[in-house]
Amino acid sequence: MDCQEIFETLSEYLDEELAQVKCRELERHLKTCHNCRVVVDTLRQTVSLYHSIPCERLPDEARLRLHKVIKLK
Numbered sequence: 001m002d003c004q005e006i007f008e009t010l011s012e013y014l015d016e017e018l019a020q021v022k023c024r025e026l027e028r029h030l031k032t033c034h035n036c037r038v039v040v041d042t043l044r045q046t047v048s049l050y051h052s053i054p055c056e057r058l059p060d061e062a063r064l065r066l067h068k069v070i071k072l073k
């Protein structure tokens with residue numbers, strides 16, 4: 001897995017919807033790649049922040065901010 005693939009599977013990973021095999025590949029990559037680790041930590045904090053807000057819907061603005069963080073779109 002390269003960084004691009006990691007970014008593409010991150011949201012599934014954080015929602016715990018990622019297949020176990022992929023999960024393990026991703027975690028293996030995280031051990032060797034500092035950049036991806038920072039991104040995952042940031043996303044994880046953001047996700048848990050939104051989970052703690054009573055409103056379930058992730059605002060579009062937050063989604064855009066996430067995309068900016070991972071520099072995909």
Ligand SMILES: [Zn+2]
Pocket residue numbers: 002003006029033034035036
């Ligand atoms: Zn990486």
